[in-house]
Amino acid sequence: MTSDIQVQALPVQGRRRGIDFSWPTFALLTLVLSVLVLLPLFWLVYYSFRSDTGAGATFANYIALVADPTLLRAYGLAIGMALAVGVLACIIATPMAWLVARTDLPGRRTIRMLVTASFVTPPFLGAIAYEILAAPNSGIVNIMYRSVFGLEASEYLVNIYTFSGLVFAIACFTFPYVFTLVANALDKVPSDLEDASSILGGKSMTTLRKVTIPLVLPAMLAGTLIAILQALTMFGSPAILALPAGFHVITTKIWSLFQFPPRLGLAAAAALPLLIITVILLRAQKSILGRKGYTVLGGKSGTPRITELGPWKWPAIAFVFCVLSLTIILPYLAIIKTAFTGTVGDPINLSTLTLSHWRFVLFEFSATQLALRNTFLLGFLTATAVTAIALIVSYLVIRRSVPGSGFLGILATAPVAIPGIVLGVGLFLSYANPTFQLYGTIWILLIAFMTIELPAGYQQMSSAFSGVHPELEEAGRIVGASRLRTLWDITAPLLRTSVVAAWCFVFVGTIRELSATILLTTANTKLVSVIIYDLNESGDLGAICVLGIILLAASFAVVFIANRVPVLGGSQMNTRG
């Protein structure tokens, strides 16, 4: 046996030095990402110093920013709204996360799944659901209230077209951010930390107060900051709920500056503070979460300690049910009901059930088919392009194959700090000029979506790459595979699941985008989200709900297919750490 192995060493056939593609790839990606990220910001700053009427540099826009009371008021309201949303989301989400992660509450897994799934709900659809439920005249809740108590048509119980209504509607769809962060943090607090407190004599409430809560406090704060940021930069919900209420937040104000006569310089100047606030909030969040050894707990965690609720079980169930009803069950029921009945106020019985909205949306309304095609085409293109770019960038960054590749990572992460509406302004200014006549084509939307989704895609891919031990690739090299061959044979199969997940994530994010889209779309490049917004202006809620259901169904279908088809996702392997 020894002798037949002990022959001359086997050389690798076709041994030669391959061309190193690292540098050209690096240069190309740097260029692409710079165009995506830096160009719109450059034009944003440039236009903010330009007068809308004549030529020449001017500070007039910045002066108007301070002097114009409507702009100041819009900023004030937006900040107030965002803070209120943050507080409300935190108050709802934290106890719920604790109940789900750390108690014997029945149905914990289902609740968690439901909340996670509600991430998929586009916030503007939530706002519309609340229009259906709680508009002062036509809202289902108010109609029922009046019929129960036999009141006048002018009476109402709740009114969503108010500042507090807006805060409530947004908080309903941002609390999952806080919930997920806190629940995950609670999962990670090792039970031995709590056991250590108990053994020293801490009663369970003392332990909760002195050990558990301080340990998840950073996650709470970070989640709240995210909710604040989401609310601050959101366009859809305020446009749907605040405009009828008669006030502007900053995103709707910037949008209104694009209406005739357009005041682009002022819009640019008004967008910049939003960018700065976002950067500050993100830095704050990072510094809270980045304090190592505090939130990021190493070591074996064991199973988290479960508190028995005992007699508190029923109030807890009531609380969770109440939250789920307000954030998921009622809105979805309202949307489904509206899609299948004649008008919002109709009672549900056989005679009011109708498919007329479906017929209208799918066959009669001329814009739908184009919008559906555009939406899914853009979703597909964006998801594919972003996943591909993110894959290569994270490879270059994680494996440090080129000096300076860290810069690419920064570029790919930077758009996270650019609110959609700000990016919309920047892209409009960059590509609506005669040099690049992209305005009015779907390419400007593709650029916008790629920029917006790049950070999410990059984050997913780079964490996937760090899960693949570099020695796995080195093992391929040393037994004779070239770098590209190693990538193909070893790295690619190991990353497949993550790539598919990232693709789905980007796709779902793209088809619901509205903030940047609203400034960049034209009659030829309508998207489903924009159609929904347009239909809302004309009050056609039935058609909106049909489109909303189509969007949601598409999102769930993509996620489902990705998880089930063996070629794309689940197979027997698991990546060893």
Place this chain on the structure above:
Amino acid sequence: MAFLELDGLTKSYGTLTVVKGVNLSVDKGKLVCLLGPSGCGKTTTLRLIAGFVPANAGEIRVGGKTISSAHSTVPPEGRNMSMIFQSYALWPHMTVFENVAYGLKLRRLPQSEVTKSVRTILSATQLLPLENRYPGELSGGQQQRVSLARALVIKPEILLLDEPLSNLDANLREEMRFEIRRLHDEFRYTTVYVTHDQAEAMTTADMIVVMNDGRIEQAGSPEDIYERPETEFVARFIGGTNILSGTRGDKDSVVGEGGLVLRCGSGSTAASGKTAVSVRHHDIELSSAKPKSADTNVTIGTVTRQIYLGSHRDYLVSIAGGETVRTVAPVNVAIPVGQEVWLHFPPEKCRALAQ
């Protein structure tokens, strides 16, 4: 004739130089161990040999051909080496068979030959019944064997091992040491083995290279390294030792600070200034009465600690001059703490160290 040669090999990262001009020759078919504490540059040296990192200065030659220099680096896939990684680096999406066959497939061998070679090496490593398992379904020791089989099957010119046993538990580690040596005796590949465990190095190596701070402290057979250390670092790192410092006396003796004169049977003393003597723990003779025969290499001390370890007793004795000497004695030599005791350092066991 040397097969693998490192010539003035240097590697730095920014201002930090981790490998500082290493010279080493390894004969064909020998197993050489790079041994040293963590951060001594041994793993970087191995990765330089593998071609994963380019050298800043110096050369690596295999069979007279330069494969690494400051100007050019043959990529790892062009070196016909193979390597066993600390994490084993088994591809989790391939079965045991596929893992082992991968390198052969890259060489475009016919399928029948691939199957035959893989089966042969799998039976040599006692893995044949597991060929259809995935790495995640194997124990640590089995994964280690797969990693060995995958490295050996391509008949590499040089085999590299990077702390291959550090992830195994103690019993398995001892077993695998002998297994690696057995496979080396069977296949006779030129092998470079990196470890920080001296027992591992002693068991497996033909030549041990002790590294410290990016340099080679000493290279030689296990006997050389243990019995004839040339520096204090090597003496301390390989097997416990007592280092007694002093100044050079007449001829081959060293005078300690407390007046103890140690005649040294081997080694060399520093020409001037401080010099040192190394005496292994078990070479010191301990007794309650003054030994009659000797007038040098003897001193009196006080027992400061005594531990019963079943097979022997472990003593700490403080001697004049403030130094503490550790020694072992048979179980029946039981001297309580605080009592005076005589120590005899046999000259043939005292090794003078110039540095």
